[in-house]
Amino acid sequence: MFAQTISLFRYLMLGILSRRLLVLVLVLTVLTMLVGSFFSELAMINGKAIMVALVADFLRYSLGLFALLVITTGVAEDYEFKQFERLLTMPLSRWQYIVAQVLVIASLCLLLVLPVLLVISLYSDWQVGLYWASALWLEIFLLGLLGMLAILSLEKIPLAVCFALAVYLLAKLSGLISQMLAESVRLSDGSLTSRFVDFIFGAILYLVPGLETFAENDVFFGNVDLIEKISVQFSSTVVYALFLIAVCLVDFYRKEFNL
Amino acid sequence: MRRAERPMLQLPAPLIWGFILVLLSQLLFHHFSPAQREFSYQPLAKPLRASTYRGIAMGSEKLLGYLLAIRLQLHDSQAGRYFNYNWIDYPVLVEWLEQITRVNPVSEYPMLLASRVYSQTRDKSRLRLMLEFIERNFDHAPQLHWRRLAEASVIAKHQLEDLKLALQLAEKLALQPASTVMPQWARDIRFLLLAELNELESAIAIIEALLQSNAVTDPDEKRFLEEKLSKFQQELFESRLTIEN
Numbered sequence: 001m002f003a004q005t006i007s008l009f010r011y012l013m014l015g016i017l018s019r020r021l022l023v024l025v026l027v028l029t030v031l032t033m034l035v036g037s038f039f040s041e042l043a044m045i046n047g048k049a050i051m052v053a054l055v056a057d058f059l060r061y062s063l064g065l066f067a068l069l070v071i072t073t074g075v076a077e078d079y080e081f082k083q084f085e086r087l088l089t090m091p092l093s094r095w096q097y098i099v100a101q102v103l104v105i106a107s108l109c110l111l112l113v114l115p116v117l118l119v120i121s122l123y124s125d126w127q128v129g130l131y132w133a134s135a136l137w138l139e140i141f142l143l144g145l146l147g148m149l150a151i152l153s154l155e156k157i158p159l160a161v162c163f164a165l166a167v168y169l170l171a172k173l174s175g176l177i178s179q180m181l182a183e184s185v186r187l188s189d190g191s192l193t194s195r196f197v198d199f200i201f202g203a204i205l206y207l208v209p210g211l212e213t214f215a216e217n218d219v220f221f222g223n224v225d226l227i228e229k230i231s232v233q234f235s236s237t238v239v240y241a242l243f244l245i246a247v248c249l250v251d252f253y254r255k256e257f258n259l
Numbered sequence: 260m261r262r263a264e265r266p267m268l269q270l271p272a273p274l275i276w277g278f279i280l281v282l283l284s285q286l287l288f289h290h291f292s293p294a295q296r297e298f299s300y301q302p303l304a305k306p307l308r309a310s311t312y313r314g315i316a317m318g319s320e321k322l323l324g325y326l327l328a329i330r331l332q333l334h335d336s337q338a339g340r341y342f343n344y345n346w347i348d349y350p351v352l353v354e355w356l357e358q359i360t361r362v363n364p365v366s367e368y369p370m371l372l373a374s375r376v377y378s379q380t381r382d383k384s385r386l387r388l389m390l391e392f393i394e395r396n397f398d399h400a401p402q403l404h405w406r407r408l409a410e411a412s413v414i415a416k417h418q419l420e421d422l423k424l425a426l427q428l429a430e431k432l433a434l435q436p437a438s439t440v441m442p443q444w445a446r447d448i449r450f451l452l453l454a455e456l457n458e459l460e461s462a463i464a465i466i467e468a469l470l471q472s473n474a475v476t477d478p479d480e481k482r483f484l485e486e487k488l489s490k491f492q493q494e495l496f497e498s499r500l501t502i503e504n
Contacts, residue, residue, distance in 0.1 A: 042329050044371060050329075053322040176314025217319035222365065 004092060008100040013107055016074050021111075024066065029115045032058040046221070052123045053220040056116070056132050060139065060215060063112045064168070067140045068147040071105055072160045075151040085257050094252050102245060105144035113137045128219055131226040135215030138237040142209060143168055145244040153251050171208040177201060209240045300342050303334055303351045309361030316362070324363025331355050332372055344377060349385040352377060353392050360396055370396060370407040378414050386419050394428060405441045408432050412448050416455075426452045433465075443480050450487070459495040463488060 032055045040051035078084055087097060113133045121129030146167055150160035170177070181198040188194045213236045216229055267275070306312075306327075316323040331352075335342045356369040373389045380386055393411040397404045408428055415425035426449065433449040435441070453462040466488045475481050 039326070039329065042333065043325065044332065044375075045367060046325065050322065050325045053319065053325075057319050057322060172317040173314060176311065179310055179314055211318055214318055218321045221321040221363075 001096070005096045005099050005103075008087070008092065008096060009103040009107075012074065012100055012104045015077070016070050016104065016108065021070070025063070025112060025115055028062050028066070029059065029119055032062070033119065048123065049220050052120060052128075053217050055123070056120060056136075056215075056220065057217055059116050059119070060136055063116070063136070064140050064143050065165075067105075067108055067112060067144050068161055068164055069157075070108060071101075071144045071147045072151040072157050072164070074104070075101070075148060076155070076157045076160070079155050084255075088257055095249060098245065098248050098252060101148055102145070105148065106141060109137050109140045109144060112140060124220060127226060131219060131230055132215060134230055135233055138233055139214050142213060142237055142241060142244070145241055145248070149244055149248045149251065152248055152255075167208055170204070172211070172214065174205055174208065175211065178205075210236060212236050213240060300346045301337055302346075303331075303348055303355065305351055306355045306358040309358045312358065312362045321363045321366065324359055324366050325368060327355075327359050327362065328366070328368040328372060331359065332376060344380045344385075345382060347377075349377070349380075349382075349388045353388055356392055357396075360399075364399065365403065367403055367407070370404050374407045374410040374414065378410075378418065383419055386414070387424075390415055390419070390424065390428070394431065397431065401435050401439045402441075405432060405435070405439065405445055409445045409448060412452070416452065422452060422456050426456060437474075443475055443477065447484070454487075454491055454494070457498075459491050459498070463491050463495065466491070 035058060036051040036055040039054050040047040043050045078087075084097075088094070113136050116136055117129050117133035119129075120132045143164065146164040147160060150163040151157065154160045154163060178201065181194070181201055185191075185194040185198050212232050215233070216224075218224065219226060219229065312323060312327065313320050335344060335347065356373055359369045360366070370393055373392050378386055378389050380389075390411050393404070393407050397408045401408075409432060412425045412428035412432065415421050415428055419425075429448040429452050432441075433446040435446075450462040450465040453459070453465070466484050469475055470481070470484055470488070475484060
């Protein structure tokens with residue numbers, strides 16, 4: 001059973017690996033470094049830290065989007081080419097497909113963060129580089145799982161990407177949205193509608209990852225306990241990843257395929 | 260292979276005249292257009308609240324603080340032209356500096372912009388706004404901002420020519436507890452200004468207290484203080500002699 005899952009993982013992994021992927025990651029990295037150098041020249045102080053932080057954030061969002069597109073495209077192709085029907089005629093369980101996909105996402109994220117580790121370690125010290133690469137791996141992994149859930153449920157790439165990005169941005173901008181809703185409640189003298197919307201948003205926040213689940217860019221500007229930061233991020237990512245995998249399994253088992 | 264072209268003079272005359280007319284109208288329009296004539300300093304818009312910037316930052320507050328400071332620093336350069344700082348609305352500028360400081364309270368950048376960049380104005384009221392900003396924010400993080408307060412004191416003395424304000428800033432610096440680590444020269448600005456204000460007795464008392472308290476350990480610093488002490492004592496003696504005569 002384990003060997004079957006690994007074979008499926010290898011098969012799926014080969015489907016997404018290509019030379020173009022490598023070239024694109026390299027181009028992104030070089031482009032990011034150029035943009036970072038430009039800002040570093042402009043800054044009057046802390047130029048190097050600003051550059052590294054900018055490079056790190058740019059790579060975070062570009063690689064996150066890139067991973068999301070690769071994962072959703074891979075699963076969408078499985079729908080399009082009736083791959084699921086073919087796989088399910090084999091002695092394979094549905095959970096094995098999900099586990100293989102999770103391994104694919106984990107491996108893809110690992111491939112994507114390797115250049116990040118090199119670049120950040122080169123411009124900053126290796127401990128910060130290691131922290132950022134690990135934290136970014138956790139963040140992109142979570143985004144990848146979100147993408148997998150979205151494509152399994154919605155089956156269309158644009159819808160799945162929009163949904164995954166919406167959840168991701170909702171989690172990241174939750175502070176701003178909460179602040180706006182609180183302000184709206186205040187300005188409307190606590191009207192029922194405002195309070196209701198505020199309550200609904202508060203409830204939604206329980207289903208999206210908290211800000212502690214994401215890599216912290218502030219590490220580039222001062223001494224922080226990197227071990228503590230990564231531990232907090234790791235534990236919250238594990239909880240949320242398990243939740244997403246469970247939702248994926250439920251959703252995938254509910255699907256009817258014409259075998 | 261390049262296609263052969265007819266000489267310009269062989270083209271129909273109405274086409275050539277029409278072309279010249281259109282070209283002239285374009286040049287004239289460009290020259291007299293109001294947008295071009297007044298180009299056109301874009302005033303500094305009011306900043307958002309720091310809490311909003313923190314929300315937008317998506318967890319990268321410090322980076323956003325620095326990027327906002329760089330954006331502010333580049334405001335005087337618009338469409339390839341540099342504008343004099345007199346064009347800038349300084350009260351709005353102070354608001355920007357305040358908000359950036361709140362977005363990233365551990366950054367020196369806004370204070371540095373105030374003391375090194377936006378203090379380069381000849382308008383004394385604007386300069387005063389910058390110094391007030393520095394003085395206000397120094398209290399939040401004296402260890403981080405003591406250099407800026409020392410610079411502010413020098414600016415108050417030389418650019419603003421307000422010795423009292425300079426002394427007020429220098430006193431703030433000198434009265435910091437020993438836990439605020441800074442070189443002795445930063446604390447010495449106070450007695451130098453006191454001497455300039457002809458308050459030689461106070462300056463002498465401060466130097467004597469410093470020397471007696473053994474707070475100064477550096478031999479060069481000690482020699483500097485002793486030289487200043489004897490110079491001020493001499494000046495005080497001479498001034499008294501002049502009064503008596």
